Amino acid sequence: MPEMVLLGDEALAMGAIDAGITAAYAYPGTPSSEIMEFLQARAAESGALVAQWCSNEKTAYEAAVGVSLVGRRVLVSMKHVGLNVAADPFVNSALLDIQGGLVLAVADDPGMHSSQNEQDSRFYADFARIICLEPRHQQEVYAMTLEAFELSERFHIPVMLRLVTRIAHARSVVRTGARRAQNPLHKAAQKAGWMLLPSTGRVLWDRLLAQQGEFLAYTESCPHNPLEINESFTEFGVITTGLGWNYYMENLEELPQRPSHLHISAYPLPVEKIRRLAGKVRKIVVLEEGFYFLERALRGILPHDVAIAGKEDGAVPRTGELTPDNVRPAMGLPAKEAVALAAIGGGAPDRSPALTLPGRPPQLCAGCPHRDSYDALNLAVAGFEHKLVTSDIGCYTLGFLPPHEAIETCLCMGASVGMAKGAAQAGFHPVVAVIGDSTFLHSGVSPLVDAVAARASMTLLILDNSTTAMTGGQQTILSSSRLEQLVLGLGVEPEHVKLIVPLRKHTEENSRVIRQEMEYPGVSVIIALRDCIQTIKEKKKTREAET
Amino acid sequence: MNYDVILAGVGGQGVLSVATAIALGAMKDGLEVRQSEVHGMAQRGGAVQAHLRLSDGPIYGDLVGRASAHLILAMEPLEGLRYLVYLRPDGVLVSAAEPMKNIGNYPEAEQVYSEIRRLPDYRLVEAAALARQAGAARATNMVMVGAASGFLPIRQASLLEAIEERFAGKGEDVVAVNRKAFALGREAVGNGRGKEDDKEKQA
Numbered sequence: 001m002p003e004m005v006l007l008g009d010e011a012l013a014m015g016a017i018d019a020g021i022t023a024a025y026a027y028p029g030t031p032s033s034e035i036m037e038f039l040q041a042r043a044a045e046s047g048a049l050v051a052q053w054c055s056n057e058k059t060a061y062e063a064a065v066g067v068s069l070v071g072r073r074v075l076v077s078m079k080h081v082g083l084n085v086a087a088d089p090f091v092n093s094a095l096l097d098i099q100g101g102l103v104l105a106v107a108d109d110p111g112m113h114s115s116q117n118e119q120d121s122r123f124y125a126d127f128a129r130i131i132c133l134e135p136r137h138q139q140e141v142y143a144m145t146l147e148a149f150e151l152s153e154r155f156h157i158p159v160m161l162r163l164v165t166r167i168a169h170a171r172s173v174v175r176t177g178a179r180r181a182q183n184p185l186h187k188a189a190q191k192a193g194w195m196l197l198p199s200t201g202r203v204l205w206d207r208l209l210a211q212q213g214e215f216l217a218y219t220e221s222c223p224h225n226p227l228e229i230n231e232s233f234t235e236f237g238v239i240t241t242g243l244g245w246n247y248y249m250e251n252l253e254e255l256p257q258r259p260s261h262l263h264i265s266a267y268p269l270p271v272e273k274i275r276r277l278a279g280k281v282r283k284i285v286v287l288e289e290g291f292y293f294l295e296r297a298l299r300g301i302l303p304h305d306v307a308i309a310g311k312e313d314g315a316v317p318r319t320g321e322l323t324p325d326n327v328r329p330a331m332g333l334p335a336k337e338a339v340a341l342a343a344i345g346g347g348a349p350d351r352s353p354a355l356t357l358p359g360r361p362p363q364l365c366a367g368c369p370h371r372d373s374y375d376a377l378n379l380a381v382a383g384f385e386h387k388l389v390t391s392d393i394g395c396y397t398l399g400f401l402p403p404h405e406a407i408e409t410c411l412c413m414g415a416s417v418g419m420a421k422g423a424a425q426a427g428f429h430p431v432v433a434v435i436g437d438s439t440f441l442h443s444g445v446s447p448l449v450d451a452v453a454a455r456a457s458m459t460l461l462i463l464d465n466s467t468t469a470m471t472g473g474q475q476t477i478l479s480s481s482r483l484e485q486l487v488l489g490l491g492v493e494p495e496h497v498k499l500i501v502p503l504r505k506h507t508e509e510n511s512r513v514i515r516q517e518m519e520y521p522g523v524s525v526i527i528a529l530r531d532c533i534q535t536i537k538e539k540k541k542t543r544e545a546e547t
Numbered sequence: 548m549n550y551d552v553i554l555a556g557v558g559g560q561g562v563l564s565v566a567t568a569i570a571l572g573a574m575k576d577g578l579e580v581r582q583s584e585v586h587g588m589a590q591r592g593g594a595v596q597a598h599l600r601l602s603d604g605p606i607y608g609d610l611v612g613r614a615s616a617h618l619i620l621a622m623e624p625l626e627g628l629r630y631l632v633y634l635r636p637d638g639v640l641v642s643a644a645e646p647m648k649n650i651g652n653y654p655e656a657e658q659v660y661s662e663i664r665r666l667p668d669y670r671l672v673e674a675a676a677l678a679r680q681a682g683a684a685r686a687t688n689m690v691m692v693g694a695a696s697g698f699l700p701i702r703q704a705s706l707l708e709a710i711e712e713r714f715a716g717k718g719e720d721v722v723a724v725n726r727k728a729f730a731l732g733r734e735a736v737g738n739g740r741g742k743e744d745d746k747e748k749q750a
Contacts, residue, residue, distance in 0.1 A: 170584070250607045340636055354658075418618065
């Protein structure tokens, strides 16, 4: 079998290719972006594979459902908060009579390395009542991707693959297998399986609920949820999920006895196995990467005989990622530092620093156009007694930090526009919303339509760097030249649509334009257009490589 | 045999290239490798770290535990200090000497050096100067691979092969510069320790 060194994201993409997908759709988002980047790099050699970025996760998911409807296999990938955007088609698609395998790869970000929250996608899989697989390492990512497509076609449901940052962005050797041919075109024969009118929806919902027993039979018997009982040790048993297994195994040899252990990588939760474990021990230690999904189910509301240690009682930290260190107290192990010192016979090296280390937060690059846009914006708002600047998600969110401190909010993709409209309608003036071009096309267009319809008194500043910069410079869905046409088409008055070029030499002039539009009592849009300097560098490299 | 490394630096300094080169070298020696990286927002001029784990047996997790790293390899001295909780009591810090001052409150370089000198085992390498001597400031990170090479449980020949593969697409000159950078880094640190077995392994 060929061996490759792959990121978890890349192993997933490789699995999808070998599963015979016809298409893949996505919107960039850390830590999921490398799935699509890998697919695009290999699309040509992978036999007429469509691998495309979409406007947002919802449009990506809907396109994927279309591929499945005509019988072909499809992958749709996104980060955890992207699934909030795609939640409508996702939850409803669980009712459909899925034909071609439909696999949703979603990458959670516990620890919020590059996200605004650390929500756990297993709740979504449970909410939609479908199967979810959660790999522990890159080889398993590859294998589970192949299996997810099989399960999707066997049960006619979408199947979720849940990754987290530490597996998405870690590399190891992956051994790959044979490539399956793509499915032939075959449009679903039963129309009723794809129609969610109340009358047909009720039938499909009943069918999905009736299938739950089959899903459970699978998770009770599949090799992903192994149960190991040690009759001679009853003090505590352990249930791990996802990467919790890795950190448990890392520390296991230090325990005097091997506890009874259930690992769960396939959902819905295998309840019989959990009950069997609970019957053998006085306490269950729960090590799960993410929210307390399993732990809440175990605790429930009514009293139970077995003690439970996990995130809810603080035995494991409630927030952030699991680590090889923070699972140790729950396992009854001392801190690693103490173990390391004992091993060398004490004599701690003095490492207490005399120096307080300054933090080094991420910052906008030298020469970044956003720097000049924020200088102009700060100059423009300086003359107002009070002001509100809402903003959005992208590199420009760093404008909250010194030296610019130009923006005041960040909620979710596109929220800057709607929040500005609301604040303006509540009577606040002036209000500026700051959004990037890719974020605007993702979720900023609809709220701008709202603002125009409401004649809200607000100014929208679109920082157009012609790329999705923060996730690594993916192509924006529309070219910059069409952004102005789009804004005009939404009904913003032409005399209040302004183009500026954010360069230091234009800062004073640009600030006058912004200030003038802030004073206008209606919707105005200013597009600050200059390419991302990182993207320019990449384009230059590509050109050099081609010549 | 297990060998854990924390790689530290600032976004843009080539931390991930160092991780990839060492990982590739380790695989050539038949070791199991796990390499964990940080992407996304943190890359924009902020502190960047990567965890690299090498073993001749199975590796369970992607992360290095506290007091577990045999080596901290830093592209910049302040960033080297940031991860000392991960260093084993008998571990070594190998750091480039030149500070990367992209923050306003960067301490006096001498203060940073004196913190490093308090460690039982450390190496400070004039990496940027050696890279220029090799022919390109850009090769600073390969100087650091060379500086670390004496400590790593990887044959020198395997690391050099990895560097050649990594830069092969950029032409012979680039390969030559990076090979030289590696050699200068290795020479600056001396042979580290324990790598006299290079010959044994080859034999």
